[in-house]
Amino acid sequence: MNTIETQIESIVDSILSDYQHGRDIDKVDLKRHPDKAAVIDMIGKLLRIVYPGYFRDTSFRMYTSRHNLSMLMEDVMYNLNKQITLILQSGMDDDSAKEKSQAICLEFFRRLPAVRATVQTDVEAAYAGDPAATSTDEIIFCYPGLFAITVYRLAHELYVLGVPMLPRIMTEHAHSVTGIDIHPGATVGNYFFIDHGTGIVIGETTIIGENVKIYQGVTLGGLSTRAGQGLRGKKRHPTIEDNVTIYANASILGGETVIGRDSVIGANAFITHSIPEGTTVSIKSQELQFKQRRCADCATPCENWNDKI
Amino acid sequence: MNTIETQIESIVDSILSDYQHGRDIDKVDLKRHPDKAAVIDMIGKLLRIVYPGYFRDTSFRMYTSRHNLSMLMEDVMYNLNKQITLILQSGMDDDSAKEKSQAICLEFFRRLPAVRATVQTDVEAAYAGDPAATSTDEIIFCYPGLFAITVYRLAHELYVLGVPMLPRIMTEHAHSVTGIDIHPGATVGNYFFIDHGTGIVIGETTIIGENVKIYQGVTLGGLSTRAGQGLRGKKRHPTIEDNVTIYANASILGGETVIGRDSVIGANAFITHSIPEGTTVSIKSQELQFKQRRCADCATPCENWNDKI
Amino acid sequence: MNTIETQIESIVDSILSDYQHGRDIDKVDLKRHPDKAAVIDMIGKLLRIVYPGYFRDTSFRMYTSRHNLSMLMEDVMYNLNKQITLILQSGMDDDSAKEKSQAICLEFFRRLPAVRATVQTDVEAAYAGDPAATSTDEIIFCYPGLFAITVYRLAHELYVLGVPMLPRIMTEHAHSVTGIDIHPGATVGNYFFIDHGTGIVIGETTIIGENVKIYQGVTLGGLSTRAGQGLRGKKRHPTIEDNVTIYANASILGGETVIGRDSVIGANAFITHSIPEGTTVSIKSQELQFKQRRCADCATPCENWNDKI
Numbered sequence: 001m002n003t004i005e006t007q008i009e010s011i012v013d014s015i016l017s018d019y020q021h022g023r024d025i026d027k028v029d030l031k032r033h034p035d036k037a038a039v040i041d042m043i044g045k046l047l048r049i050v051y052p053g054y055f056r057d058t059s060f061r062m063y064t065s066r067h068n069l070s071m072l073m074e075d076v077m078y079n080l081n082k083q084i085t086l087i088l089q090s091g092m093d094d095d096s097a098k099e100k101s102q103a104i105c106l107e108f109f110r111r112l113p114a115v116r117a118t119v120q121t122d123v124e125a126a127y128a129g130d131p132a133a134t135s136t137d138e139i140i141f142c143y144p145g146l147f148a149i150t151v152y153r154l155a156h157e158l159y160v161l162g163v164p165m166l167p168r169i170m171t172e173h174a175h176s177v178t179g180i181d182i183h184p185g186a187t188v189g190n191y192f193f194i195d196h197g198t199g200i201v202i203g204e205t206t207i208i209g210e211n212v213k214i215y216q217g218v219t220l221g222g223l224s225t226r227a228g229q230g231l232r233g234k235k236r237h238p239t240i241e242d243n244v245t246i247y248a249n250a251s252i253l254g255g256e257t258v259i260g261r262d263s264v265i266g267a268n269a270f271i272t273h274s275i276p277e278g279t280t281v282s283i284k285s286q287e288l289q290f291k292q293r294r295c296a297d298c299a300t301p302c303e304n305w306n307d308k309i
Numbered sequence: 310m311n312t313i314e315t316q317i318e319s320i321v322d323s324i325l326s327d328y329q330h331g332r333d334i335d336k337v338d339l340k341r342h343p344d345k346a347a348v349i350d351m352i353g354k355l356l357r358i359v360y361p362g363y364f365r366d367t368s369f370r371m372y373t374s375r376h377n378l379s380m381l382m383e384d385v386m387y388n389l390n391k392q393i394t395l396i397l398q399s400g401m402d403d404d405s406a407k408e409k410s411q412a413i414c415l416e417f418f419r420r421l422p423a424v425r426a427t428v429q430t431d432v433e434a435a436y437a438g439d440p441a442a443t444s445t446d447e448i449i450f451c452y453p454g455l456f457a458i459t460v461y462r463l464a465h466e467l468y469v470l471g472v473p474m475l476p477r478i479m480t481e482h483a484h485s486v487t488g489i490d491i492h493p494g495a496t497v498g499n500y501f502f503i504d505h506g507t508g509i510v511i512g513e514t515t516i517i518g519e520n521v522k523i524y525q526g527v528t529l530g531g532l533s534t535r536a537g538q539g540l541r542g543k544k545r546h547p548t549i550e551d552n553v554t555i556y557a558n559a560s561i562l563g564g565e566t567v568i569g570r571d572s573v574i575g576a577n578a579f580i581t582h583s584i585p586e587g588t589t590v591s592i593k594s595q596e597l598q599f600k601q602r603r604c605a606d607c608a609t610p611c612e613n614w615n616d617k618i
Numbered sequence: 619m620n621t622i623e624t625q626i627e628s629i630v631d632s633i634l635s636d637y638q639h640g641r642d643i644d645k646v647d648l649k650r651h652p653d654k655a656a657v658i659d660m661i662g663k664l665l666r667i668v669y670p671g672y673f674r675d676t677s678f679r680m681y682t683s684r685h686n687l688s689m690l691m692e693d694v695m696y697n698l699n700k701q702i703t704l705i706l707q708s709g710m711d712d713d714s715a716k717e718k719s720q721a722i723c724l725e726f727f728r729r730l731p732a733v734r735a736t737v738q739t740d741v742e743a744a745y746a747g748d749p750a751a752t753s754t755d756e757i758i759f760c761y762p763g764l765f766a767i768t769v770y771r772l773a774h775e776l777y778v779l780g781v782p783m784l785p786r787i788m789t790e791h792a793h794s795v796t797g798i799d800i801h802p803g804a805t806v807g808n809y810f811f812i813d814h815g816t817g818i819v820i821g822e823t824t825i826i827g828e829n830v831k832i833y834q835g836v837t838l839g840g841l842s843t844r845a846g847q848g849l850r851g852k853k854r855h856p857t858i859e860d861n862v863t864i865y866a867n868a869s870i871l872g873g874e875t876v877i878g879r880d881s882v883i884g885a886n887a888f889i890t891h892s893i894p895e896g897t898t899v900s901i902k903s904q905e906l907q908f909k910q911r912r913c914a915d916c917a918t919p920c921e922n923w924n925d926k927i
Contacts, residue, residue, distance in 0.1 A: 004720065012691060014731055015687060016687060019683070025734060026670070027671045029671065036760075066321065102313065119334055120334045129537055130537070134473060134474070135474075141478060164752060165752070165753075165756050172760040179508070179816045179817075198817070215530075216528065217558070219834065219885070232750070236749060248510070249886075251886060267579055268560060270886045378630055379626075436847070437847065440822075440854060441801060445642040446651070446783070449643070450654070486794050487794065488797045488817070507819070508817045524839075525799070525819050525837065526835060526837075557869055558867060576839075576869045
């Protein structure tokens with residue numbers, strides 16, 4: 001046992017030394033870092049404010065609606081204020097951070113009715129757009145697309161209000177839960193519907209119009225990122241105009257690429273140039289090869305047939 | 310502080326007013342809504358009933374198997390009954406809802422041995438189909454494909470028994486955990502293997518035969534959903550016959566599309582017409598462009614080379 | 619009520635009988651099975667050791683760094699030792715399992731500084747490669763790609779040290795959280811960047827060089843798995859040389875496929891043959907079809923226009 005303890009102590013020493021290299025991973029003075037668990041909890045509470053009947057905490061059933069909402073809001077306000085103050089303190093003195101954070105939080109909450117109005121349009125778009133939807137209740141309870149869109153809309157308000165990092169933590173949480181990756185900097189119009197959703201990537205400078213519908217695996221991305229940090233701030237992601245539908249696994253790339261209104265982009269399409277309005281774009285039979293997997297003599301496919309793809 | 314409190318009260322007022330618009334998102338009378346956390350807990354317990362040795366709660370080790378199982382079943386039965394009764398009460402009187410729910414629950418449990426027999430074939434298919442699998446234990450412990458398939462098979466029974474919403478909540482949970490989206494209405498034969506799985510979408514009216522193997526990113530989807538709710542109830546998703554293998558990111562779309570038995574669909578294929586049996590379908594070299602990324606003078610690629618994709 | 623109880627007992631009997639079939643799913647003697655919750659907890663603690671300032675448990679703030687680290691390490695060491703011993707006991711006597719497990723754990727911890735050095739390069743690659751990244755803090759806090767890569771690098775050390783199953787449980791957890799599926803057996807060089815990531819699959823025998831960047835939906839996979847278990851141990855997955863960039867949804871398949879250094883593989887490309895160094899590969903305009911979605915008489919697209927994709 002002594003030998004094991006000695007070896008463990010020796011390892012502890014070597015890791016502690018390893019912490020002294022001053023690299024990004026070695027930083028320890030991060031009193032001011034966001035608390036991910038608190039952010040996830042806050043997202044849950046914001047969803048209860050957005051959809052008051054759907055995600056209600058059953059322990060609150062005894063209180064009045066006003067009391068419920070006040071308690072929820074004060075809880076969220078307190079934590080949001082704390083997180084934003086922490087993040088802002090990296091760049092200014094404590095008092096300025098507190099003052100700015102307070103102003104941001106109040107403005108964020110003032111915008112909630114506007115966010116809710118937008119979210120209602122997203123619910124309607126989902127119901128109209130999905131033959132499998134049996135009710136709007138079902139959509140609100142369990143559609144991952146609506147969850148990701150709601151979190152994005154809340155995060156986007158904080159992004160526009162100038163909050164660093166926190167909006168991204170929120171959308172990355174939604175990304176983890178749903179597989180849908182919407183950067184909080186994207187701009188998205190009303191009646192936005194995401195069906196299935198896994199694998200969707202919507203880049204920071206994407207602009208999406210009204211009544212747009214997108215399916216799983218769609219990328220609205222950048223053309224080339226070899227310029228890395230040099231591209232920050234520029235429009236790198238496409239513009240999707242009103243009433244466009246983009247089917248599964250299509251990729252639309254580039255800051256100057258515009259998909260004209262009323263267009264339909266077919267599954268697996270790969271687009272790096274603008275498309276005029278009212279156009280249907282699809283893959284022309286993809287030059288598929290068809291091979292019959294049978295020996296000349298056999299009626300049924302052979303186990304040994306080489307079906308190298 | 311007073312000013313802040315006044316501002317918060319004012320915001321609470323505005324949001325409470327906002328709740329009075331009578332929209333879908335404003336509904337509050339939802340005593341009868343499913344409890345997602347309870348459903349997720351129930352899924353975990355159902356998995357312990359399906360795989361008694363694998364996900365055993367260690368605190369039960371002191372009881373006999375019969376006692377373990379009785380306790381688990383009563384717990385699940387109680388919660389399942391409660392959830393289904395709540396959901397049914399939206400459409401009928403309380404007593405009818407209770408009676409129907411009870412009958413559904415008993416029938417669901419009677420079907421568990423049949424579900425287990427099917428799940429055993431899925432385990433065998435995974436082991437036979439994946440060179441990376443070292444044991445069936447490993448598959449049951451950690452393969453996301455098997456988890457998603459198991460949850461789908463349980464949800465499918467409830468779907469067939471006419472339970473609204475709950476089957477979808479179950480499969481959306483599996484979707485969140487695994488990235489695999491199988492609608493509980495799909496019909497899937499034995500020996501079903503999903504490898505990797507992230508991004509798979511299997512639509513509500515899909516029919517899948519025996520011994521089918523599918524990879525990540527595959528969509529078995531609808532051709533066009535512009536008719537929205539008007540398409541509900543119709544067959545919109547393809548039929549996949551026995552022994553078919555579908556490789557990564559292939560899309561097979563349309564209610565009349567049939568992939569004939571023994572066929573192999575290659576990665577990234579995009580199919581909207583039926584395929585005869587025993588056919589290998591692959592992309593014919595995709596018309597790729599190859600450009601050498603070097604200046605005429607340099608031996609090594611240039612940082613400034615324009616590699617616009 | 620009696621009737622219900624009788625019916626439930628009858629169902630319990632039938633399921634207990636169903637457990638007697640001796641199939642994989644019926645195994646109950648699994649004292650020696652890994653505890654997934656303990657593994658997930660362990661991953662969280664390992665991340666706190668790798669990034670001491672970023673995921674610090676606030677309750678430890680009062681202790682010295684040395685004390686913090688010792689406590690964390692002993693916790694992880696204890697649990698890792700326990701899990702590995704359990705897994706090894708399936709194949710050897712208890713004492714040998716304990717001894718081997720202890721040795722593996724000590725060696726794993728000795729390698730942590732080397733793993734940290736590699737992870738630092740991954741952080742730098744992410745910052746350099748992503749125009750949307752505002753700081754390395756943001757990357758470490760919330761980039762799913764970095765999370766998946768970090769978990770992979772830790773799991774890989776255990777894989778190389780010969781630990782069965784546990785490395786796969788770790789990477790499947792990361793897969794569930796991020797949608798990124800990296801087999802712990804893969805070999806990956808420094809400065810590895812995954813952007814967005816959902817849907818990525820990196821197979822067991824993949825070899826990746828230095829400074830490689832890959833995007834969502836990329837598969838580095840096998841050509842054909844019809845030989846199932848017969849392929850285990852062979853190189854089935856591609857080799858990606860230094861400085862390669864692979865864009866979204868590309869598939870690169872086959873154990874003999876080598877992507878030459880400095881190459882760029884475009885979005886949606888499908889590659890089953892080696893690519894020479896310094897090559898840009900892209901889809902040649904994909905033979906897209908463009909149809910104007912308007913009736914001859916109308917100026918605007920018609921709702922009834924058949925836009926079958």
